[in-house]
Amino acid sequence: MRASQKDFENAMNQVKLLKKDPGNEVKLKLYALYKQATEGPCNMPKPGVFDLINKAKWDAWNTLGSLPKETARQNYVDLVSSLSSSLESSSQVEPGTDRKSTGYETLMVTSEDGITKITLNRPAKKNAINIEMYHEIMRALKAASKDDSSITVLTGNGDYYSSGNDLTNFTDIPPGGVEEKAKNSAILLREFVGCFIDFPKPLIAMVNGPAVGISVTILGLFDAVYASDRATEMLVFGKKLTAGEACAQGLVTEVFPDSTFQKEVWTRLKAFAKLPPNAMRISKEVIRNREKEKLHAVNAEECSVLQERWLSDECMNAVMNFLSRKSNL
Ligand SMILES: CCCCCC/C=C/C(=O)SCCNC(=O)CCNC(=O)[C@H](O)C(C)(C)COP(=O)(O)OP(=O)(O)OC[C@H]1O[C@@H](n2cnc3c(N)ncnc32)[C@H](O)[C@@H]1OP(=O)(O)O
Numbered sequence: 001m002r003a004s005q006k007d008f009e010n011a012m013n014q015v016k017l018l019k020k021d022p023g024n025e026v027k028l029k030l031y032a033l034y035k036q037a038t039e040g041p042c043n044m045p046k047p048g049v050f051d052l053i054n055k056a057k058w059d060a061w062n063t064l065g066s067l068p069k070e071t072a073r074q075n076y077v078d079l080v081s082s083l084s085s086s087l088e089s090s091s092q093v094e095p096g097t098d099r100k101s102t103g104y105e106t107l108m109v110t111s112e113d114g115i116t117k118i119t120l121n122r123p124a125k126k127n128a129i130n131i132e133m134y135h136e137i138m139r140a141l142k143a144a145s146k147d148d149s150s151i152t153v154l155t156g157n158g159d160y161y162s163s164g165n166d167l168t169n170f171t172d173i174p175p176g177g178v179e180e181k182a183k184n185s186a187i188l189l190r191e192f193v194g195c196f197i198d199f200p201k202p203l204i205a206m207v208n209g210p211a212v213g214i215s216v217t218i219l220g221l222f223d224a225v226y227a228s229d230r231a232t233e234m235l236v237f238g239k240k241l242t243a244g245e246a247c248a249q250g251l252v253t254e255v256f257p258d259s260t261f262q263k264e265v266w267t268r269l270k271a272f273a274k275l276p277p278n279a280m281r282i283s284k285e286v287i288r289n290r291e292k293e294k295l296h297a298v299n300a301e302e303c304s305v306l307q308e309r310w311l312s313d314e315c316m317n318a319v320m321n322f323l324s325r326k327s328n329l
Contacts, residue, residue, distance in 0.1 A: 002070055002263040003077035008037065011080040022083055024056075029079060029123070032060035036072035041065065063124045067159045071208070074262055075157055078119065082108040106133035108157065109140050114273030116149040123158025128166035129214065134188055138195045145200050150277040152199070153269060154222075155206035161231060164213025170310070170319050178311055186307035189214075190299055196221040197288075197295045202272065202280050206265055207231040207243070207252070216251070221295070223284060224253045226268075228261040 003011075015030060022030075035042070042062040047054035064072060082103075103109075108119040118140045120127035129137070137154075144152040156162055174180045196203070196218050205219055207227040212234040219225050219233075227243040233251060234240050246252040256264050272280075309315055 002266075003074045005073075007077050008073045011077045014080050015083075018083065026079070026083065028056055028060040030076065031057055032064055033072050033076035033079065035061045036064045036067055037069050037076055040069055041067075060124070063158070065159045068258060070259070071262065078108060078110065078117075078157075082110050082119075104136045104140065106130065107136050107140055109143075111144075111147055111149050113270050114148075114150040114277075115153055115269055116144040116147055116151075117153045117155065118144065120154070120156045120162050123156075123160070125166065126160040126163035126210075127156045127158065127215075128163045130166040131169055131172075131188070133166070134192050138192060141195050141199055149201070150273045150275070150280065151202040151204060151269065153204050153206055156208050158209070160209045161205075161207045161211040162215035163210070164215050164234075167319050167322050170316075171323070182307045182310045185310060186303040189306065190303040193218060193221070193299045193303075194296060197292060197299065200281055200285065201277075202284060204269065204272075206261075207233075208261065210234070210240075219251055225251065226261075226265045227252045227255050228258040229255050230258045231255075 012034070021027075042058065042064070044054075044058055044061065046062075047058050067075075104121075106120070106122055108117075108121045110117050110119075118137065120129070120133065120137075122128060122130070122133065141152070169185070170181070172181075174184070176183075199221075202223045203221070205222045205225045207219075207225060209228065209230055210232045211219070216233045227246065229243050231243040231246075231252075232240040233243075233246045241249070241251075243252055243255040247255050
């Protein structure tokens with residue numbers, strides 16, 4: 001459900017009451033979401049390179065692009081909510097425990113009203129999935145499969161759902177060279193996709209914006225995919241599918257106007273979360289068990305093919321073109 005002005009004001013007050021400094025990166029995110037929610041897209045002249053603080057604030061705000069005010073307000077409230085709960089939880093852990101061990105670096109995870117929400121939280125990088133995020137998504141799914149929620153939701157923070165694999169993942173080459181990198185990537189990808197195949201509870205994607213690559217290909221493993229009409233899917237031939245086209249192809253369950261997306265979908269999810277949890281879980285188990293073995297076999301085959309393709313000139317050229325594109329400007 002979309003955050004009200006009252007929720008937004010409460011969140012602003014909550015920020016002042018935080019027990020611990022959340023750090024500069026989070027403070028910049030809060031600043032950017034506050035400005036986007038109250039003033040809309042960045043209207044601030046770009047500061048000079050030596051004006052470091054205002055340049056960092058400008059970058060944070062400008063990154064949000066044309067994110068609607070209501071969505072920014074919702075994201076602000078969600079961020080403060082997850083921040084407060086993680087800081088509160090850290091105040092309950094043993095002294096000296098590292099706060100990060102109770103939370104996530106690349107995700108926001110909340111659990112309330114019977115719904116565990118996993119939010120991809122690298123908006124400045126269009127929620128590109130780096131190695132850390134692959135592991136954190138698997139950790140969050142494992143926790144969600146055991147918590148007391150009935151359903152699990154995956155969505156994105158910012159104007160993108162996810163731009164797929166973080167292409168800088170390919171730049172961190174281990175001592176064994178690109179062959180070892182490709183092998184490790186295939187192992188990671190197979191484990192990652194396997195978590196979605198085996199997830200036992202109803203899993204819903206809220207595609208809040210454009211989705212690319214792996215963030216699209218795993219949608220087929222969700223039990224429902226609700227998309228904003230500003231979402232696009234980039235899959236084959238690099239062609240963008242509109243949310244409506246993806247729905248016609250059966251990749252998306254239902255498309256909603258962006259202006260009412262959050263409100264309409266959360267109303268529906270809260271109703272789903274009140275349904276008998278064991279009946280939902282067992283129904284999914286009966287359906288998924290029929291296809292699980294085949295899905296794992298296809299996953300293994302795909303990862304084996306990808307391991308070879310990642311070593312090809314086509315792949316390396318595409319990655320280098322992307323990573324060097326701004327230096328050519
Ligand atoms: C280890 C397991 C391996 C699994 C592999 C299987 C998965 C495969 C895939 O997912 S393939 C698809 C990979 N994704 C892409 O090719 C998309 C690349 N990104 C883009 O094409 C564009 O960024 C865009 C169309 C998504 C958005 O364009 P635009 O609106 O112009 O924004 P920017 O390009 O300026 O992006 C802002 C900022 O984010 C960084 N970024 C965006 N996407 C990625 C990405 N996928 N990997 C790394 N970084 C990304 C971009 O570099 C900018 O950063 P900067 O501000 O320059 O620091």
